[in-house]
Amino acid sequence: MQIKDLFSKKKKYASIPSEVMKQDLPDGVMTKCPKCKKISITKELIKNVKVCSNCGFHHQMTAFERIEFLLDEASFEEFDKEMISSNPLHFPDYIEKLESDRKKTDLNEAVVTGKGTIDGIPVVIAVMDSRFRMGSMGSVVGEKITRAIERATSEFLPFIIFTASGGARMQEGILSLMQMAKTSAALNRHSELGCLAISILTNPTTGGVSASFASLGDFNFAEPGALIGFAGRRIIEQTIREELPEDFQTAEFLLNHGQLDAVLPRTEMRSKLYTILHLHQGGVLQ
Structure with a gap:
C-alpha cells in the first residue's frame, strides 16, 4: 500500500442485503434513509456502522x-x-x-x-x-x-x-x-x-x-x-x-x-x- 492510496476519492460502502418490508412493526425496527428513502432493518444498519447500503448516506x-x-x-x-x-x-x-x-x-x-x-x-x-x-x-x-x-x-x-x-x-x-x-x-x-x-x-x-x-x-x-x-x-x-x-x-x-x-x-x-x-x-x- 502507498500513502497516496489513503486519500483515494473512490467511495466504497459495505453492502447489506435488503429485506422484505412488513407492516405494523414496533418503532425502531426499521429505519428510513432520508436521502434515497430506502427502508432498512435497523439492526442491519447498525452492523453497517449506520451507513445506508443503497446510497451510502451516513446516518x-x-x-x-x-x-x-x-x-x-x-x-x-x-x-x-x-x-x-x-x-x-x-x-x-x-x-x-x-x-x-x-x-x-x-x-x-x-x-x-x-x-x-x-x-x-x-x-x-x-x-x-x-x-x-x-x-x-x-x-x-x-x-x-x-x-x-x-x-x-x-x-x-x-x-x-x-x-x-x-x-x-x-x-x-x-x-x-x-x-x-x-x-x-x-x-x-x-x-x-x-x-x-x-x-x-x-x-x-x-x-x-x-x-x-x-x-x-x-x-x-x-x-x-x-x-x-x-x-x-x-x-x-x-x-x-x-x-x-x-x-x-x-x-x-x-x-x-x-x-x-x-x-x-x-x-x-x-x-x-x-x-x-x-x-x-x-x-x-x-
Whole structure:
C-alpha cells in the first residue's frame, strides 16, 4: 500500500442485503434513509456502522456508538465524565434545558473524551454528540477537549476528535467563544512536541467549532455529505448578493477547494486511521 492510496476519492460502502418490508412493526425496527428513502432493518444498519447500503448516506451516530466502532473492545477509559455546565450568565431556562438533554441522551455534556486503543495503538479521543444542545460548544465542552489534548500531550499520544456541532453556545456568551482560543492553543502545544492530531468533521460541523479545533488537525478528514461551514448559507448569500453552488459547504465541496485532506466513508474510517497511526509510529506498510 502507498500513502497516496489513503486519500483515494473512490467511495466504497459495505453492502447489506435488503429485506422484505412488513407492516405494523414496533418503532425502531426499521429505519428510513432520508436521502434515497430506502427502508432498512435497523439492526442491519447498525452492523453497517449506520451507513445506508443503497446510497451510502451516513446516518447520525451517538458519541458512544462512534467510540464502540472505532476503539478496541473494552479499551476505552473515559475522562471528566461528571463535569457539567453551570449558568454563568443566568440565561433563562438554561439549567432546565441542560437537565432535559441529560435525561434524553444519558450524557452530561456534548462531548465524550477519553483514552483507548486502535488495534493496540493508544490514542486520546474526543467525540462530540449533536443530540446534546446540538453539540454546541460551551465552557465544559471546551474544557473537556482542552484537558484531553493536554493529556495526549503529556503522554505523547495521538489525539483524534470527531466533531459535530452547531457552533458556540449562545447561552454562555463570550465564555463560549473563549473556548476557541483555549482549544487552539492546546493543539498548538501538542503539535510543537511532534504529536499527531487528527480531526474528523461529521454532519454538521459549523460556527466556532469549524473555525477552531475542528480545522486544526495534522489531518483534517470528513464524512461524506457532511455540512461544514462557519456562517449559514442564507446569511452568506444575503451578504455577498450572489447565489452559492448547490454543493456549497459540503465535505466534497471543501475537499475540491483544498480545505480537507480526504473525505472518508465511515466503513473505511478505522482502517485508514490505523494506517496513519502506524506510520506515525514509524511503522512500515506492507
